[in-house]
Amino acid sequence: MKRSLLWIPLALFALLIVVAAFALRHPADPTIRSRLVGKPMPEFALGPSQPNHPGLGTADLRQGRPRLVNVFASWCIPCRIEAPALAELKRRGVPIDAVAIRDRPEDVATFLRENGDPFDRIGDDPHTKVQFALGSSGVPETFLVDGRGIIRLQHIGEIRPEEVDEIYRAWSAAR
Amino acid sequence: MKARRATFVRPERSRRAHLERPGSAPRLRSARTSLVALALAASPLAAQPTLPSSPYAYTQLPDARQEAEAKALMETLRCLVCQGQSIADSNADMAGDMRALVRERIKAGEKPEDIRRWLIERYGEWVSYKPPVEPLTWPLWGAPVILLALGLFLARGRFRRRRRG
Numbered sequence: 001m002k003r004s005l006l007w008i009p010l011a012l013f014a015l016l017i018v019v020a021a022f023a024l025r026h027p028a029d030p031t032i033r034s035r036l037v038g039k040p041m042p043e044f045a046l047g048p049s050q051p052n053h054p055g056l057g058t059a060d061l062r063q064g065r066p067r068l069v070n071v072f073a074s075w076c077i078p079c080r081i082e083a084p085a086l087a088e089l090k091r092r093g094v095p096i097d098a099v100a101i102r103d104r105p106e107d108v109a110t111f112l113r114e115n116g117d118p119f120d121r122i123g124d125d126p127h128t129k130v131q132f133a134l135g136s137s138g139v140p141e142t143f144l145v146d147g148r149g150i151i152r153l154q155h156i157g158e159i160r161p162e163e164v165d166e167i168y169r170a171w172s173a174a175r
Numbered sequence: 176m177k178a179r180r181a182t183f184v185r186p187e188r189s190r191r192a193h194l195e196r197p198g199s200a201p202r203l204r205s206a207r208t209s210l211v212a213l214a215l216a217a218s219p220l221a222a223q224p225t226l227p228s229s230p231y232a233y234t235q236l237p238d239a240r241q242e243a244e245a246k247a248l249m250e251t252l253r254c255l256v257c258q259g260q261s262i263a264d265s266n267a268d269m270a271g272d273m274r275a276l277v278r279e280r281i282k283a284g285e286k287p288e289d290i291r292r293w294l295i296e297r298y299g300e301w302v303s304y305k306p307p308v309e310p311l312t313w314p315l316w317g318a319p320v321i322l323l324a325l326g327l328f329l330a331r332g333r334f335r336r337r338r339r340g
Contacts, residue, residue, distance in 0.1 A: 127276075128229075
């Protein structure tokens with residue numbers, strides 16, 4: 001055997017170290033994006049979560065005006081954090097609907113009382129069905145749906161104050 | 176697996192509570208979120224009742240053949256919030272809801288591969304533990320064959336030399 005061949009294992013080991021070091025510096029992004037962005041909103045019709053808000057269905061989301069659909073839950077802490085951002089969007093004239101995930105109506109009522117209620121419609125999704133149909137994998141997530149019912153944007157995680165402008169611009173562009 | 180992965184996630188990427196209730200698992204990832212969680216945990220607010228799980232999350236289908244079909248599919252679908260487990264193995268609420276979705280659709284007569292396709296349309300190939308055979312995954316499918324062939328070749332060389340010596 002050639003002596004130079006003896007170095008191959010060491011070279012392979014060095015390569016392994018380089019790969020590991022690279023992977024440690026660039027961890028895989030665990031965010032799962034919905035593949036439905038750019039496609040029509042899936043068909044669904046959810047009953048109301050609250051007596052003072054109608055439920056939410058696909059037909060409500062193609063009325064000619066872009067809307068936000070906020071996927072939230074009363075048990076979700078980042079949903080509380082994003083409440084002021086949603087209130088600000090509402091103040092600027094952005095219509096917002098919501099889907100309450102795995103939630104009790106009375107808990108949702110408490111959540112809205114404590115954090116403000118920017119929603120026009122709130123659909124009740126007790127078994128996560130509509131969330132799956134949307135390709136959403138957590139709360140909060142916010143979808144921008146244009147007037148023809150096409151999903152234009154998926155925002156994953158809470159909307160931070162500095163992200164309000166970006167979302168408002170996307171909403172204006174969808175008009 | 177679940178808890179371990181959580182510690183590796185960088186805070187700026189961990190901006191949401193997945194479908195786990197506060198206190199149900201050590202999934203709180205960023206310092207900010209944990210502080211808020213602590214503050215909330217101190218008040219009775221955090222004592223939120225859990226919604227009962229979906230009817231078929233923990234209940235098998237009455238038809239054994241259908242249940243076997245559903246189980247086989249569940250073992251090859253990835254849990255969206257734990258990411259290292261199949262939905263058959265995970266205790267996450269969301270995995271339970273996915274199991275219910277699979278069982279209900281199988282019960283309604285849907286084919287397992289159609290359910291898989293429905294999920295892939297929404298979450299990408301990522302959600303399936305059964306990679307398709309396509310140019311991108313050829314190395315994946317080819318590697319075991321190539322490695323086995325290489326191993327046989329090396330072993331053959333060694334045996335031959337030994338016989339001679």
